[in-house]
Amino acid sequence: MMINKRLIGTVSKSKKYIAGNVTLQWCSLAANIVIMFCITRLLEGLYTGTVDSNSILLSAGVLLAALIVRYLCATGASRMGYLSSKEVKKTLREKIYQKLLRLGASYQEQVKTSEVVQVAVEGVDQLETYFGAYLPQFFYSMLAPITLFAILSFINFPSAIVLLLCVPLIPAAIAAVQTWAKKLLSKYWDQYTALGDSFLENLQGLTTLKIYQADAFKQEEMGKEAENFRKITMKVLTMQLNSITIMDLVAYGGAALGVIMAVTQYSAGHVTLGGCLLIILLSADFFIPMRQLGSFFHIAMNGMASSDKIFRLLDLPEDRPEDAQSVPEKGDIVCTGLRFSYEADREILHGIDLRFPQGSFTALVGESGCGKSTVAAILMGRNRKYTGSVSIGGVELTQLEESSLMRHITYISHNSYLFKGTVADNVRMGKSDASDQQLWEVLTRTKLADFLRSEQGLDTMLQENGSNLSGGQRQRLALARALLHDSPVYIFDEATSNIDVESENDIMDQIQELAKTKTVILISHRLANVVKADQIYVLDSGQVTEHGTHAELVEKKGVYESLWTAQQNLENYRKDGEPA
Numbered sequence: 126m127m128i129n130k131r132l133i134g135t136v137s138k139s140k141k142y143i144a145g146n147v148t149l150q151w152c153s154l155a156a157n158i159v160i161m162f163c164i165t166r167l168l169e170g171l172y173t174g175t176v177d178s179n180s181i182l183l184s185a186g187v188l189l190a191a192l193i194v195r196y197l198c199a200t201g202a203s204r205m206g207y208l209s210s211k212e213v214k215k216t217l218r219e220k221i222y223q224k225l226l227r228l229g230a231s232y233q234e235q236v237k238t239s240e241v242v243q244v245a246v247e248g249v250d251q252l253e254t255y256f257g258a259y260l261p262q263f264f265y266s267m268l269a270p271i272t273l274f275a276i277l278s279f280i281n282f283p284s285a286i287v288l289l290l291c292v293p294l295i296p297a298a299i300a301a302v303q304t305w306a307k308k309l310l311s312k313y314w315d316q317y318t319a320l321g322d323s324f325l326e327n328l329q330g331l332t333t334l335k336i337y338q339a340d341a342f343k344q345e346e347m348g349k350e351a352e353n354f355r356k357i358t359m360k361v362l363t364m365q366l367n368s369i370t371i372m373d374l375v376a377y378g379g380a381a382l383g384v385i386m387a388v389t390q391y392s393a394g395h396v397t398l399g400g401c402l403l404i405i406l407l408s409a410d411f412f413i414p415m416r417q418l419g420s421f422f423h424i425a426m427n428g429m430a431s432s433d434k435i436f437r438l439l440d441l442p443e444d445r446p447e448d449a450q451s452v453p454e455k456g457d458i459v460c461t462g463l464r465f466s467y468e469a470d471r472e473i474l475h476g477i478d479l480r481f482p483q484g485s486f487t488a489l490v491g492e493s494g495c496g497k498s499t500v501a502a503i504l505m506g507r508n509r510k511y512t513g514s515v516s517i518g519g520v521e522l523t524q525l526e527e528s529s530l531m532r533h534i535t536y537i538s539h540n541s542y543l544f545k546g547t548v549a550d551n552v553r554m555g556k557s558d559a560s561d562q563q564l565w566e567v568l569t570r571t572k573l574a575d576f577l578r579s580e581q582g583l584d585t586m587l588q589e590n591g592s593n594l595s596g597g598q599r600q601r602l603a604l605a606r607a608l609l610h611d612s613p614v615y616i617f618d619e620a621t622s623n624i625d626v627e628s629e630n631d632i633m634d635q636i637q638e639l640a641k642t643k644t645v646i647l648i649s650h651r652l653a654n655v656v657k658a659d660q661i662y663v664l665d666s667g668q669v670t671e672h673g674t675h676a677e678l679v680e681k682k683g684v685y686e687s688l689w690t691a692q693q694n695l696e697n698y699r700k701d702g703e704p705a
């Protein structure tokens with residue numbers, strides 16, 4: 126019942142802590158039996174008048190020792206619980222982390238980031254209690270009634286057997302509510318995550334909601350969701366309270382039955398007064414562990430749900446080749462008959478041929494949504510489920526080691542991520558052993574050096590995603606980091622969109638400088654930026670429609686030429702205030 130062998134096997138180190146926890150709880154029970162035994166002996170002695178000061182002193186000594194043992198066992202058991210929880214957290218988070226590393230840059234093809242975060246944080250936390258509390262209780266709740274039965278059967282067998290037979294009624298009651306509870310809990314979790322999603326989305330988009338005065342409508346929508354969640358929470362609580370009531374009825378009913386049996390046996394003369402008292406005092410202990418297990422029932426159910434999610438993540442297929450190779454130092458990047466779909470029935474790239482010769486400057490242009498970024502993501506190994514062929518230096522992309530690919534190609538998008546920390550920390554990601562002088566060199570190339578000197582130099586602090594910098598400064602810093610990475614291939618994906626003209630020009634100057642020594646692939650919607658490219662591919666709805674240099678394409682008077690003319694007119698209009 127709620128025991129997942131695979132899960133326990135995965136965190137096998139925690140077995141010894143669970144065993145320790147059960148043993149200590151069992152020792153505590155033994156001490157409790159000794160305490161009850163002393164008390165009943167003493168009471169019987171007082172009743173029959175056979176007690177003397179020596180036996181009182183002896184009983185007091187044994188009582189004190191048993192109390193100390195009980196205290197030590199309780200402390201030890203909770204320490205064991207803590208150690209096994211710690212082990213579970215460490216092992217499972219490590220496994221999830223390693224799995225993500227093995228899935229690599231393409232992990233999003235198989236699992237959503239939010240799901241990974243939920244599983245690694247909340248999912249693992251739920252298993253912490255499963256291992257720390259539920260599992261030890263599961264074993265102890267079986268051991269305790271058997272131990273008590275073994276002892277009490279010597280005192281009065283009929284009472285002991287009645288008590289023992291009543292114990293399984295508790296798990297039977299739990300099993301009865303389990304099927305219903307499972308459905309209810311899964312509904313509860315669905316509504317909980319749905320409400321969490323809406324809350325996060327509305328919070329992130331609050332400014333937009335305010336601008337369009339749509340906040341009242343969203344509030345109403347969320348109010349309805351919250352009301353549904355309240356209702357289902359109340360249902361879950363009612364279910365839990367009801368099941369606790371049922372368990373209490375069984376537990377105390379069973380104990381009462383045991384007491385009645387003991388008293389009847391005493392009046393029939395089958396058991397001594399002390400024996401009868403001992404049965405009465407210990408009868409509740411038959412049921413308390415199982416009753417406690419029942420109250421951990423929802424922990425176990427959540428634990429099972431989390432472990433399913435964790436194993437689903439850990440079982441995701443990893444199509445990494447056994448004999449992965451490093452990227453050849455030299456060679457062109459060639460795509461032949463490249464097809465790709467994000468969703469089964471919607472192909473984005475329809476069998477395109479592209480060649481990026483080593484050391485050349487290639488531009489990819491085309492209308493929004495034509496598939497430019499998809500090509501870049503395929504080259505970076507993020508979209509692995511393509512068909513056709515993509516090779517670097519003659520080796521198929523899927524046969525390449527991911528780390529080698531990351532050293533070979535640097536990708537700079539329009540929103541490259543900057544981390545909270547110093548400028549030096551962020552730029553050094555490009556090359557961990559770079560000297561301060563090398564950092565200043567790239568920062569000078571991207572024209573950030575003067576600004577940083579007026580701040581705290583390389584120690585200037587950045588907030589999350591560089592939110593204390595301007596858009597242009599952020600892109601300059603991302604470029605500095607990329608330059609330091611010094612890879613043979615660079616892909617710029619709209620790296621200059623949404624920034625000021627001065628920053629755009631500075632960054633374009635650096636890209637053109639870089640193109641003299643490296644393979645550069647530039648994705649840009651602004652055609653003025655691609656004029657100097659060695660070759661331009663024009664993409665339309667996932668197909669290459671034109672290919673050539675800027676001059677050739679203008680000459681051709683096709684799609685490129687009409688886009689170019691339209692953009693030129695617009696730019697001249699901006700400069701002169703009237704159409705060219």
Ligand SMILES: Nc1ncnc2c1ncn2[C@@H]1O[C@H](COP(=O)(O)OP(=O)(O)OP(=O)(O)O)[C@@H](O)[C@H]1O
Binds near residue numbers: 473
């Ligand atoms: N993760 C995704 N899941 C499903 N469809 C996607 C995903 N990413 C992109 N697409 C779809 O693929 C098509 C091509 O997108 P892509 O981002 O490659 O275009 P793009 O040419 O780079 O556009 P833009 O210039 O606007 O960035 C689009 O129709 C888009 O809807």
